[in-house]
Amino acid sequence: MTQLDIQPHVLETLGWDSVKKLLDERVLSVPGKSLASKIRPLSIDDAKRSLSLTSELKNAMIEGASPEVTGLAFCAAPARRASKGSVMSQSEILAVRSTLICSTRMVDFFSSRETTMP
Numbered sequence: 001m002t003q004l005d006i007q008p009h010v011l012e013t014l015g016w017d018s019v020k021k022l023l024d025e026r027v028l029s030v031p032g033k034s035l036a037s038k039i040r041p042l043s044i045d046d047a048k049r050s051l052s053l054t055s056e057l058k059n060a061m062i063e064g065a066s067p068e069v070t071g072l073a074f075c076a077a078p079a080r081r082a083s084k085g086s087v088m089s090q091s092e093i094l095a096v097r098s099t100l101i102c103s104t105r106m107v108d109f110f111s112s113r114e115t116t117m118p
Helices: 008-014 016-026 030-037 044-062 076-083 090-111
Strands: none
Touching: 008 016, 016 030, 076 090
16 A cells, blocks of 8 residues: 655644544554554555455455454564564464464455456
């Protein structure tokens, strides 16, 4: 997505600080807070593309289809430690396993809907 170079007065006009504050209040996870702190307004084309993707998933959910996300866990910290030679605990390994299973279900969900969700 295109990163816009937006002048501070434009962000002020948009009320961007208020938007970010509302977002910060709703985000619960540490990774989510990190991503939310980096959010910037999109270009018009990118905004339209994002809205289109959101609409596709919303329509699928209205029709009763939604990706199964049970078991999804944030595994970056243990994976980072393991990549440096550390050993994961049994619970960390099980969290990675659950996340991989969830990821496979999501790939299957979207692959089976390639024609309706390009």
